[in-house]
Amino acid sequence: MPEISKRGNRMPNSPIRKLVPLAEEAIRKGNVVYRLNIGQPDIPTSPNAIEAIRSLAAKVVEYGHSAGNESLRRKFAVFYKSIHIDLDYSDILITTGASEAITLTLLTCLNAGDEIIVPEPFYANYFSFATASDVVVIPVTSNIESGFALPPISEFEKKITPRTKAIIICNPNNPTGHVYSRKELEQLRDLVLKHDLFFISDEVYRELCYDGERFTSAMHIEGLEKNLILIDSVSKRYSATGLRVGLMASKNQALLQTALKFCQARLCPPNIGQIAAEAALDSPQEYLDMVYSEFLKRRNFIVKELNSMEGVFCPVPKGAFYTMVKLPVDDAEKFAMWMLQDFSYDNQTVMLAPGSGFYFNTDLGKQEVRVAYVLNIDDLRKAMECLKRGLLAYPGRLIPGATLAGVMNGKIL
């Protein structure tokens, strides 16, 4: 039998999805599983998108343009104008979710063996996309004790080598909730220009900033234009993850024309998704307001609940809909598996994403999990009750030391 490829063997299991078989088994045993592992909100998809799908007029579901449907690209350009981002429709390539946008960006900008700097903890699939593209991830570590503040730029500077080709950030951040300030973005711009790097800015959670944090797009930063690739998606804003419609955008046409060749090879993005996405961009403001207030409410609830559990520490995320949480357990992955395999309370349990998968050095996340606050308050309440009881019952529980508790108390709400 021929051997599997080395890159196939190197590919990590998704920390977000690897426990799916255990969750399926828990459900088969009659349990309700609260899925806090994945960014799949229970919020209804934009009614405009649903209506567009149900009203499909076409008799032939055809291939579209490889760059995406022109009408959708033009509508995105109008949307960006409304948030002071100057993009022509020809600066935009529609992709099969932000996932494909990142993969195509890596293939377009980096050769095999080139390095990309990523603040960690990072969206776990950045590591997967890099591995699939034979690109080397170089992490710059932030930590939970400081609320995942961005490390000083000097830490980034130290990681630069002749193979460094790009920096990628997620703003607002998945999994930490960090919202990048204009000052931080300008510092990164200076670094990027100094070393002639590409800058990839994943802004799919743009609308979700809390506590008066103001969102600044990398597209708002002067001087970055030719180095910058914006990543976006309709998945989160319109609660439409299953459509698989995202985009990459850049003012660097040479880059986009190269990316288009990769787009041509895969023919086109999903067409029904594009039709729905185009309608979603007309979603009423009340819908967007509802989405925002739901996530704010959920964040407030979950941060308070988590920090009330003995030995648990949850910094306050300022954006997106995730938070990294430190648990008083020997190994958060073992704990997450145990919650699905061995624990239930009132026939309910919780699915968490083990933190190690969000770090390059997996040991760093050994006591952490990522929680996606994507369920309604009622479900979140039940989930938190399960988690609290699970933590008390878990055989690998560490009794929290007084010092640690003290340090943590200084950071909580």
Add this chain to the structure above:
Amino acid sequence: MPEISKRGNRMPNSPIRKLVPLAEEAIRKGNVVYRLNIGQPDIPTSPNAIEAIRSLAAKVVEYGHSAGNESLRRKFAVFYKSIHIDLDYSDILITTGASEAITLTLLTCLNAGDEIIVPEPFYANYFSFATASDVVVIPVTSNIESGFALPPISEFEKKITPRTKAIIICNPNNPTGHVYSRKELEQLRDLVLKHDLFFISDEVYRELCYDGERFTSAMHIEGLEKNLILIDSVSKRYSATGLRVGLMASKNQALLQTALKFCQARLCPPNIGQIAAEAALDSPQEYLDMVYSEFLKRRNFIVKELNSMEGVFCPVPKGAFYTMVKLPVDDAEKFAMWMLQDFSYDNQTVMLAPGSGFYFNTDLGKQEVRVAYVLNIDDLRKAMECLKRGLLAYPGRLIPGATLAGVMNGKIL
């Protein structure tokens, strides 16, 4: 400005799509463009698929399982049973079109620098997917004069090196229409087992075999099981290319589990497409019969028309809905561009896919084009009229020599 990646620069423009801007311009000038360049049939999408889209019940268009929706995978397994292919649902991974299935297969089976043997002319995007994956394409050449008969196995054998890792075929073939016989598949099996290679069989045109040719799947060939990856799609069978739903299937679970890690990274295939695909698998026999008889009629029409043009040679394709055609022109790509930019008859013109993109050695296809007979007879008649007149008017026309014409006459209908 940082440099575009080498693999980005190496990526070919799709011969199927590179002329799109010229076609758009021709349309802007008021012309009708008959698109024979791309496998986009004008046949209505399966009514079952359309109905499923219009009846969408879900309020939230969610992420699905990374392997694809279980209900769809199970339905595919039932479908395969009906054509004597023994696959469990767990042997199947749903992908974003066959395009993604091929990319994931290459990433799973081949390292950067590994070689894949492909009979040429080949589906042009095989070369693109290989380039994107840093895989080296090694062609085994067939030629139009012999009707693209499969070269002897000894020609494959000659191309094998220590880096050879796989063979890929398309059966029935895009672009040649060749249908692989059981004997040919058994010869390839012997070669694959002898050298411990993966065998990738792209069977998306399975239902379209003409003139009594009988389709044999690589899945029907004994002994190949652990080496074989089947590629499939709903695009062509149900005229639903825009859904972007395909699959890869294998009895080699280690291979599939590795491919699943790549699937997890991109989260899931398009969900509305999957719902539609599941319904399409229940399409009535009358629909499938209509599709078949339409393509048969179109093939018969187009082969006759093409061969009636002076200096044109079109072998009789035995399957799929393409044919490679030799034209009496200096350069078929220049001719295809000229047809869009400089020629029209009665405000109509024809878009063709230049043949060179279907060959590794692009010179081999310099006088050839691929014609997709995807339009109704009425449109095909108008398209052929345009082509005939275009060929007579084209400044780079070669007057066909008597010898060449004689050779060709021996092969035509």
